[in-house]
Amino acid sequence: MAPAPFVVVKCPDCSGEQTVFSRPATTVNCSVCGATLVLPTGGHGNFRGEVVRTVAP
Numbered sequence: 266m267a268p269a270p271f272v273v274v275k276c277p278d279c280s281g282e283q284t285v286f287s288r289p290a291t292t293v294n295c296s297v298c299g300a301t302l303v304l305p306t307g308g309h310g311n312f313r314g315e316v317v318r319t320v321a322p
């Protein structure tokens with residue numbers, strides 16, 4: 266089973282949930298408070314918040 270392209274991450278600061286690309290090319294910030302949610306690694310992103318669930322394509 267291939268990894269899901271998108272995941273829902275819970276922001277560690279405001280607990281808001283945001284759907285993000287699982288292999289981002291750039292840092293992904295929370296749309297509500299601006300906290301860093303995912304850091305790019307060149308592969309699977311480094312998630313700073315809790316991954317709530319994956320999103321099927």
Ligand SMILES: [Zn+2]
Pocket residue numbers: 276277278279280281295296297298299300
């Ligand atoms: Zn936030």
